[in-house]
Amino acid sequence: MKPAHTDVILIGSGIMSATLGAMLKELDPTLAITIFERLPALSQESSDAWNNAGTGHAALCELNYTPQNKDGSVDIGKALKIDEQFEHSKQFWATLVAAGRLPDARAFIHSVPHMSFVIGDADVAFLHERYSELTKHHLFDGMELTDDPARIAEWAPLLMDGRRVDAAMAATRSHLGTDVNFGALTRGLFWWLTAQPGVSVCLEHEVRDLERLPDGEWSVQVKDLANDEAREVRSPFVFIGAGGAALPLLGKSDVEEAKGYGGFPVGGQWLRCTNARVIARHHAKVYGKAPVGSPPMSVPHLDARMIDGEPALLFGPFACVTTKFLKHGSWLDLAASLEFDNVMPMLQVGWDNMDLTKYLLEQASLTPEERIQALRVFMPTAKLDDWELVWAGQRVQVIKRVGERGVLEFGTEVVSARDGSLAAVLGASPGASTAVSIMLELAPRYLNARIGPESVRSRLRQLVPTIGRSMAKDAALTQEMRAWTDKMLRLS
Numbered sequence: 001m002k003p004a005h006t007d008v009i010l011i012g013s014g015i016m017s018a019t020l021g022a023m024l025k026e027l028d029p030t031l032a033i034t035i036f037e038r039l040p041a042l043s044q045e046s047s048d049a050w051n052n053a054g055t056g057h058a059a060l061c062e063l064n065y066t067p068q069n070k071d072g073s074v075d076i077g078k079a080l081k082i083d084e085q086f087e088h089s090k091q092f093w094a095t096l097v098a099a100g101r102l103p104d105a106r107a108f109i110h111s112v113p114h115m116s117f118v119i120g121d122a123d124v125a126f127l128h129e130r131y132s133e134l135t136k137h138h139l140f141d142g143m144e145l146t147d148d149p150a151r152i153a154e155w156a157p158l159l160m161d162g163r164r165v166d167a168a169m170a171a172t173r174s175h176l177g178t179d180v181n182f183g184a185l186t187r188g189l190f191w192w193l194t195a196q197p198g199v200s201v202c203l204e205h206e207v208r209d210l211e212r213l214p215d216g217e218w219s220v221q222v223k224d225l226a227n228d229e230a231r232e233v234r235s236p237f238v239f240i241g242a243g244g245a246a247l248p249l250l251g252k253s254d255v256e257e258a259k260g261y262g263g264f265p266v267g268g269q270w271l272r273c274t275n276a277r278v279i280a281r282h283h284a285k286v287y288g289k290a291p292v293g294s295p296p297m298s299v300p301h302l303d304a305r306m307i308d309g310e311p312a313l314l315f316g317p318f319a320c321v322t323t324k325f326l327k328h329g330s331w332l333d334l335a336a337s338l339e340f341d342n343v344m345p346m347l348q349v350g351w352d353n354m355d356l357t358k359y360l361l362e363q364a365s366l367t368p369e370e371r372i373q374a375l376r377v378f379m380p381t382a383k384l385d386d387w388e389l390v391w392a393g394q395r396v397q398v399i400k401r402v403g404e405r406g407v408l409e410f411g412t413e414v415v416s417a418r419d420g421s422l423a424a425v426l427g428a429s430p431g432a433s434t435a436v437s438i439m440l441e442l443a444p445r446y447l448n449a450r451i452g453p454e455s456v457r458s459r460l461r462q463l464v465p466t467i468g469r470s471m472a473k474d475a476a477l478t479q480e481m482r483a484w485t486d487k488m489l490r491l492s
């Protein structure tokens with residue numbers, strides 16, 4: 001049978017594919033796009049609401065985005081970048097809501113204050129320094145700091161109920177914070193995209209292999225799982241948005257830029273509150289500091305959520321040892337990902353990161369009572385009966401070969417073929433929040449040749465008005481844009 005042909009193949013139906021698909025179709029409505037998803041429904045892996053924390057990462061409360069230098073000063077460079085990336089996300093969503101391409105914003109985004117909370121002299125000094133640096137900048141306007149336990153109790157009563165005030169403590173709060181239901185957002189983006197001419201979504205279709213043809217196009221081998229049939233589809237552009245499974249698919253592509261990447265999976269779990277009275281008393285996302293030596297993924301947080309119109313409360317994440325790359329994956333995923341190019345960097349990263357190995361083993365052996373003890377650092381009155389353990393999504397921590405060595409990456413990593421014909425997103429944090437920024441880089445690489453760079457630039461400016469300008473350098477622009485996005489996204 002002659003293979004089918006399409007302009008764009010998106011592998012996976014998470015937030016990354018949804019964002020790229022919607023952006024490409026906005027930029028070039030003539031594109032034919034085919035989406036393959038191995039599960040029977042859209043967005044059931046990391047992008048679904050309970051599989052991530054829903055934090056609109058804007059560096060307002062996450063202390064690991066503002067590392068402390070040896071002299072005690074705090075570096076805010078990464079925080080400025082992440083904050084502006086999230087502003088791009090809000091602008092993209094606001095444009096789509098205004099055009100009726102996304103449903104009411106209340107379905108996927110809410111204002112929730114973002115707080116940082118620390119205990120002990122050293123961490124209090126760090127929080128003061130961080131606050132002092134961030135509030136010199138207009139992007140972080142309105143952030144408040146307090147050392148007063150009574151004020152912290154006003155901001156977040158659960159933090160202070162039953163707490164003995166026998167050590168220094170401090171908190172910051174920003175009203176710019178958000179909670180995002182990335183699952184609802186993803187399905188919202190697909191709602192519009194899949195109604196457009198030339199777009200088809202194939203559920204229960206698993207991409208098994210991909211190969212570059214002599215004419216430069218990609219041949220993608222797909223298994224129709226429901227009918228047990230194999231299909232081949234060809235396309236000049238493939239995006240691997242397969243979440244944890246992106247790494248092995250990237251390996252199969254054989255592109256030079258993917259050589260040497262490896263990864264190991266880390267499962268996640270939350271404590272979810274089941275007591276409506278407790279849930280009603282907490283309206284903030286409160287991030288603490290990860291214990292010294294532990295990885296950034298272990299930053300604990302007590303998080304108010306709004307999921308499908310219902311307030312919710314979670315604490316975590318707790319890490320667990322696993323060999324699956326997807327929540328609905330196979331126990332053989334890790335073994336199958338090993339290749340000649342990545343075995344050495346992976347073994348060497350394991351050797352260099354004994355702290356991480358120890359942390360994962362400790363986390364895996366936690367008892368229910370020990371998990372509640374961890375929660376009591378945030379909420380001293382927490383009771384075991386009010387909380388249940390639920391599984392979060394999978395993270396696959398990326399290992400990158402740098403020279404002869406392997407380096408463990410905790411960020412979100414974009415790998416693309418030099419000719420722009422294939423790209424993949426790996427890693428987690430800041431993850432879903434920066435999907436729009438990632439796609440603002442990727443979309444032109446494919447479309448410039450098709451519709452011309454000037455046309456791409458001007459259409460992108462309609463979708464994300466500050467593209468090409470720096471909000472970090474322009475206070476008036478920041479104010480104007482935030483007023484507009486807040487109105488469109490109904491943020492207060």
Ligand SMILES: Cc1cc2nc3c(=O)[nH]c(=O)nc-3n(C[C@H](O)[C@H](O)[C@H](O)COP(=O)(O)OP(=O)(O)OC[C@H]3O[C@@H](n4cnc5c(N)ncnc54)[C@H](O)[C@@H]3O)c2cc1C
Pocket residue numbers: 011012013014015016017036037038039042043044045046047048051052053054055056057182205206207208241242243244245246249268269317326392393394395425427428429430431432433434
């Ligand atoms: C515990 C945890 C907490 C997090 N918290 C936050 C947060 O607070 N804020 C934030 O911004 N980000 C957060 N993240 C990160 C965020 O969830 C991810 O970065 C994001 O959801 C990844 O989206 P994706 O589209 O790449 O992958 P996914 O949402 O995982 O989607 C991948 C899709 O590809 C499909 N697929 C896989 N293989 C194939 C194949 N071979 N063929 C066809 N389909 C395939 C899968 O079934 C799945 O539907 C968190 C992640 C975790 C794990």
